[in-house]
Amino acid sequence: MTTDMQVYLRRRTTSYLMVGLCGLATLVAVSILLLVVGYTLVKGIAFLNLDFVTQTAQPLGEPGGGIRHEIIGTLVLVALASVLGIPVGLLAGAYLSEFGGGRTGLVVRLVADVLTGVPSVVVGIFVYVLVVQPMGTFSALSGGVALAIIMLPVVARTTEEMMRLVPATYREAALALGIPRWRMIVSVVMPGAMVGIVTGSMLGIARIAGETAPLIFTALGNRFGFAGLGQPIAAMPLQIWRYAVSAYDTWHQQAWAASFLLVMLVLVISITVRWLTSRRYH
């Protein structure tokens, strides 16, 4: 009897301890996030108003000024990168998960993992040589290509992992109905992995939204607003960087404010997409 009690008490203590540790770790992770967001908020508060979003940059010394061009630019670049990167990443992930058992799969997986580790500035230089030089100009297009290359392996690998998690029983159920393999992948495996695939794409977008280095060699920046995909384009991270390395206090404040907005932008995109994709049967 007593030993039973002891065992029970020990198990209960262990359980409380582990739950407590998990809670603590979560607290640390969340507070760091809140600290970062809070700090940028406090530092940039002077510029966080509607004008900052709707106005364009003012010369030094003039009051006000905003980052409208940069916000539009970042939206265009992220959209472009997503349009180029997500479908390719998705299909590559599907290939790896469904047909990647052999040597080719191994090689593709390795390449994707190496690509994840390539410094983004190297991707920028690569796209500079591949797109910017032949086109003869910096451009939104080249910026989108660079960002797409960066997000590609993230999307591909998460898609692969998530599709692998779809249980064999559902695959077999589909095949046993006389559904061809490609159709099983499209209408059973992919929907089953949808939440994970969306997460992967969101991770990819979060990863590229704040990239600065590759844009220096590709998108370049543009003070006069969006002028087409073949022309240089502004971007929030570029502007944040330029403001931050300047010597002026108002520009520093604007850099903080823009950073805060960038974080919020990623948050809003990710919440919207999640909401759109999770409405069925949940």
Place this chain on the structure above:
Amino acid sequence: MVMQEERTMEPQTTPGPATRGIVVQKLNAWYGPLQALRDVSLTILPNRVTSVIGPSGCGKSTFIRCLNRMHEVVPGARVQGKVLLDGEDIYAPGVDPVRVRRRVGMVFQRPNPFPTMSVFDNVAAGLRLNGLRRPGQMSDAVERALQQAALWDEVKDKLKQSGSALSGGQQQRLCIARALAVQPEVLLMDEPCSALDPVATSRIEDLVRALKERYTIVIVTHNMQQAARVSDMTAFLLMGDDRAGELIEYGQTRQMFTNPRDERTEAYITGRFG
């Protein structure tokens, strides 16, 4: 692919007038190096219920998965021998496994409705790829299949809900409806009641008896009473010395349960080993 190359390429023997039912000739099956079935030969009669019994691991699932070419879905799995479906070898070169599976439906041990689809879409899933697009036709076909599976009354108001929101027994009948919707000729059932309570089990058994009017049914079961209750014919499999499953006895259920020819069958049926 591998499988077709390794089959013994005898001249194509098409037995005269197509005999209905399934003729299995010298069927062998492997998982990689492990042989799971050896030289199984038997004839499954049309519009009859055939039960497959035997101890765990003797190859019952493997056997029925060879009847609709699902065995080869497992990586490294291989088949040798012939399975004549209405006289035509489903393992002959050039036969598309997708077409075989449309003619030979399957219900699995654990209910596995597609979790991302509604009740309706689960039943419609197999039909959609047959090019059935007209909404009216589709809902007729879905209703018919659910009626056949004795599930219509319970789900007719929940067709838009997720398939996994049903009870276990309802899910299994949903899976039966899904298999029936594509109008197969043969229905393979791998321990369809093993996850179900006695009430749901007896509903499924009633269903099996009713379905044999229109379908040829092969059912794997661990339950001797169930085999005796629902089946016309029974096949008894047992592992050989190297653990490969062999057919010990095949015959009419009544005769096999009252007067088995092989003493191992008798021992198994009376529960003296297994």
